[in-house]
Amino acid sequence: MDNSSQLVRPLKSLGLHLPPSCIEFCPAFPSYFLVGTYCLEPETPNLGSEGAESDANAEAQSETEEDSRRRKQPQSRNGSIIVFQLLSGDVTPLQTIPQPSAILDLRFNPNDGSRDVCAVVSSTATLALFRLSPGPSEGQQQHQQPLKHVATMDLAALSRGAIGPPPDGTEILFLSFCWHPSRPDLAAVTTSTGHVYIVHIPILDEGNSWELRPEPVITHMLETWCAAISPAATIPSDSKQQSEDGGRQGGAEVVEKEAVFRVYSGGDDSMLRFTTCRWGREGLLTDTISPRDSRGHDAGATAILPLFIEEQDGIQHELVVTGSYDERIRLFAIPLRIGGGKAKNLAESSLGGGVWRLKLIDLDRRAQPDYSWRARILASCMHAGVRIVELTGTAASEYHFRVLCRFEEHKSMNYGSDYQPGWRDKLSVVSTSFYDNLLCLWEFASP
DSSP states (O other): OOTTSEEEOOSEEEEOSSOEEEEEEOSSSTTEEEEEEOEEOTTOSSOOHHHHHHOTTOOOOOOOHHHHHHTTSOOOEEEEEEEEEEETTEEEEEEEEEESSOEEEEEEOOSTTOTTEEEEEETTSEEEEEEEOOOSOTTSOOOSOOEEEEEEEEHHHHTTTSSOOOTTOOOOOEEEEEEOSSOTTEEEEEETTSEEEEEEOOTTSOSTTOEEOSSOSEEOSSOEEEEEEOOOSOOOOOSTTSOTTTTSTHHHHHHHHSEEEEEEEEETTSOEEEEEEEEOTTSSEEEEOOOEEEOOOSSOEEEEEEEEEEEETTEEEEEEEEEETTSEEEEEEEESSTTSOOOEEEEEEEOSSOOOEEEEEEEEOSOOSSOSEEEEEEEEOBTTOEEEEEEEEOTTSOEEEEEEEEEOOOSSOBOOEEEOTTOSSEEEEEEEETTTTEEEEEEEEOO
């Protein structure tokens, strides 16, 4: 890791009542952000110092057979959702909604018209929708209850019994969630049992017509830590229903009626997996292309960030950034069409800590003397703190990572970081750390 990068100090620090596990700003109301918390009840058996060291999101610990028999009852967890407002450099907590389960992930819908809707996944395999409605004076400090519950979906109930805990009594946790980047009613959720499920969520519906495909589209050998749906507007498909122009022009009509999309997932089995899915005209997932693997991680794959499509050697590839427990950030070129060759590892760099989450700050595809494109990425790096990373690509197909700044005030695991939307010269970042229940505000001046 490059230690010559800028080391940033906090502007504000706040203590929280429970360990923070995830955070996100609201794209519809950029002065507001949500923090999800995770608490494993202290009376739960089989929680020693080794278990605490593993982290809130990694419940799979080595056990003796006797330990396994004792764990017939689900571990008890709770959490909360906290609403904050960042205004004129002040961070103000506005609302706390206690939750009967621990919060593993929360994500606002990125699509216009739905950007005030947040999905929250929990340790009891539930998916809940909340709507942020701060009122007409978003630019002023509010003292109300802006976050409203819309609906909650239970995995086992929605699948009508097709999905349930394994015979050994292992719990199912929802570990992560991602929205489709251009279809506001489609999403993916990952589980502690190694699966990725596709969910159809009519945003304004209160749950009566939510639809979940009982069969997972991807399966890992161990926990599936993360998933991402490609932002590419059209994914080539071998289906006869796909137009001959590969999805362009006339193919756009097919995509509009049948969402053809690429899903990526990362698991504790160190695998990056991907498949192509088709959401049919009547809402059912009519077919998927068998998942493919991409090796190259030395530990669990924990974060996935698709960037854009680039042609290499006459074949279209999607550039995808990944993070891993092995403390490295990597850039892969994934063939867009199944059968187009193997995924290639184009670049990698050590960030000093497990790379738990990646968030794109900006992507500049205007050619400059030193590069043909540049991406800047916010990385949550567990015990190493936070990094802002620059990734560049040249016309000669050379790719480089460079750490622009480091934030290392957190004294325990940094699982969640996000930046305030609408920034110009300075990036306002809020980051959290787990065991010390800490939330920090800091700034990065863009070079």
